[in-house]
Amino acid sequence: MDYALLSALAAVVRTGSFERAAHRLNVTPPAVSQRVKLLEERIGTVLVLRGQPCLATEAGQRLCQHVEQVALLESSLRGGLPGLEPEAGPVTLRIAVNADSLATWFIPAMAGTEGFLFDLVLDDQDYSTDWLRRGEVVAAVTSYGKPIQGCNCYSLGSLRYVATASPAFMERWFAEGLDAPSVARAPCLIFNQKDRLQALWVQQALGLDVRPPVHWLPSSQAFVDGALAGLGWGMNPEALVQEHLRAGRLVALKPSEPLEVPLFWQQSRIVGPLLGDVTRAVRETARSLLAQA
Numbered sequence: 001m002d003y004a005l006l007s008a009l010a011a012v013v014r015t016g017s018f019e020r021a022a023h024r025l026n027v028t029p030p031a032v033s034q035r036v037k038l039l040e041e042r043i044g045t046v047l048v049l050r051g052q053p054c055l056a057t058e059a060g061q062r063l064c065q066h067v068e069q070v071a072l073l074e075s076s077l078r079g080g081l082p083g084l085e086p087e088a089g090p091v092t093l094r095i096a097v098n099a100d101s102l103a104t105w106f107i108p109a110m111a112g113t114e115g116f117l118f119d120l121v122l123d124d125q126d127y128s129t130d131w132l133r134r135g136e137v138v139a140a141v142t143s144y145g146k147p148i149q150g151c152n153c154y155s156l157g158s159l160r161y162v163a164t165a166s167p168a169f170m171e172r173w174f175a176e177g178l179d180a181p182s183v184a185r186a187p188c189l190i191f192n193q194k195d196r197l198q199a200l201w202v203q204q205a206l207g208l209d210v211r212p213p214v215h216w217l218p219s220s221q222a223f224v225d226g227a228l229a230g231l232g233w234g235m236n237p238e239a240l241v242q243e244h245l246r247a248g249r250l251v252a253l254k255p256s257e258p259l260e261v262p263l264f265w266q267q268s269r270i271v272g273p274l275l276g277d278v279t280r281a282v283r284e285t286a287r288s289l290l291a292q293a
Contacts, residue, residue, distance in 0.1 A: 002042075006067040008035035009047055009056075013064050014119070016053025039063075065135050068094065072138060072271045093278065094119040096128035096140035099191065100159060101263065103220035104239045105289040106141065112281035124194035125263060132266055139267040139275060141282075151266045154283055157290030158260035163201050163253040164241050165233035170251050172230075178253060180208050188212040189226050189234030191219075197235040197259060205257035235259060239289070260291055 011021035012032060022029040040047050047060035056064055075091045093116050097106050102120065110118055121131055125143040132140050132148055147153035165173075173186035183206065188198050202208050215232050217223055223234050224241060227250055236250075238258065244250040265282050267275050 005039040013056040092117040094137045096121045096131040098125040109282045109285035154265045156263040156286035160238045161235040161259040164250045166230040169230040184210040187232035189232045190214045
C-alpha cells in the first residue's frame with residue numbers, strides 16, 4: 001500500500017475537510033484531493049463522502065484504522081531501536097471512554113503523560129469495548145472486566161454514583177417517600193438509550209422495576225444542572241455533586257444506597273510498549289480518584 005495516499009485519506013477523515021488535511025500535511029488541497037482520488041481508483045470504491053464535514057465510507061474507515069495502527073506500531077518500534085530516527089511529531093492515541101469518567105478523573109490521567117495527542121471516543125462503559133473489538137481504538141475505559149482478545153485488562157476501581165434531586169423536586173414528587181407509584185410518576189434524567197444506571201439503582205435500592213417518564217440529557221454537566229433546576233432526578237457521579245449535597249442544593253434520594261460501577265482499562269497488546277506511560281498514568285490516577293475495594 002502507498003502510505004502517502006493512505007495518510008492523505010486519514011487526514012481528510014480526521015480533520016473533516018481537504019483544506020485542513022492539506023494544512024496538516026503541508027501540501028496543497030488539490031494535492032490531497034488527487035491522492036485520495038488515486039487511492040479510490042486503486043481500491044475500486046469511494047472512500048470519502050465529500051461534504052461538511054467529509055466522512056469516511058465503511059471501506060475508508062477501515063483504511064484509516066489500518067494506517068493509524070501502522071503509525072502506532074512504527075512509533076513503538078522506533079522506541080525500541082535507537083538506530084531509527086525519532087518520530088517527527090507526537091503520536092495520536094484513539095481511546096474509548098465514558099462521559100462520566102471524562103468529567104471526573106480521566107483528564108488528570110491524560111495530563112500525566114507526555115508525547116501523545118488524544119482522540120477520545122465517548123461511549124457508555126458497557127459498550128466501549130465494542131470499539132476495541134472493531135480495532136477502532138487502542139484502549140478503552142469499560143465496565144467489562146474480562147480481557148477481550150488481544151488486550152490486557154486492569155482493574156481501576158469503581159465510579160460511585162448518587163441518586164440526586166433538588167429539595168423542591170423531592171418535596172413535590174417524593175413527599176410521601178420512595179415507592180412504586182411515586183417513582184413511576186417522577187421525571188428521571190437519562191443520558192442516552194444505552195444509559196441503564198437509573199434503572200439499576202431503582203432495582204438495587206428499592207427492588208422496583210418501573211418505567212418513569214424521562215428527560216434525555218446527553219451531558220454529564222447537564223445531568224447536574226438538570227437536577228439542580230428540579231427538572232428530574234438522576235444518577236450523578238459523587239465527585240460532581242458532593243459540594244451541592246453538602247450545601248443542600250441537592251438531596252440524595254437514598255443516602256445509604258450509592259451505586260458503584262466497577263471500571264477497567266483494556267489496552268491492545270500490539271502497542272503495549274507504546275502505551276506503557278499512558279496505562280501507568282491511568283491506573284495511578286484511578287487509584288487516587290476512584291473508590292477502591
